[in-house]
Amino acid sequence: QQQVKQSPQSLIVQKGGIPIINCAYENTAFDYFPWYQQFPGKGPALLIAIRPDVSEKKEGRFTISFNKSAKQFSLHIMDSQPGDSATYFCAASGRGEAAGNKLTFGGGTRVLVKP
């Protein structure tokens, strides 16, 4: 059962464009929503994360928007650069049996930023 759905699967933008990746979740017990960035042949690394008490969080050129009522959250990469080309994963987790005490990942989005 896929509890976190991520779209699109891939995305191509020109340098300076704003790739947007969307995720939707089902489990209302989730209370932590991170995004991970993975370069080819490497393990994923935490990029930015949000909790449901805020609707937006920015770190550098990366912004998470969160809509609790719609159970959706998204990642925006402002002024994208070729070095941002990577696979991005959204994830969700929460405490207790209902959330499983572990991260559930979306299917990933491969982003290519053309020079």
Place this chain on the structure above:
Amino acid sequence: DGGITQSPKYLFRKEGQNVTLSCEQNLNHDAMYWYRQDPGQGLRLIYYSQIVNDFQKGDIAEGYSVSREKKESFPLTVTSAQKNPTAFYLCASNFLNTGELFFGEGSRLTVL
């Protein structure tokens, strides 16, 4: 330096052989995890352990086995019962009840 070390980075196996992937962490993390990643697919949880000598099945545990005899070590055995073992395997760890997961560099297993 603190981190998660996976070995080997590349591994080739003949059909019918068991292989063991190593994962060691020196971050003093309580929990450790194994994920499988296939091309174009997300990260699927194989097994995880929140305390020494205890572990739970993830979403795709069939054909795999683990042990957690020490806090810092969580080896994964890919058995001959795993039908499609060729994949990129990622080990991760974190403190209990904290969100951030730290990943190793991965081990790529190819079955010949």
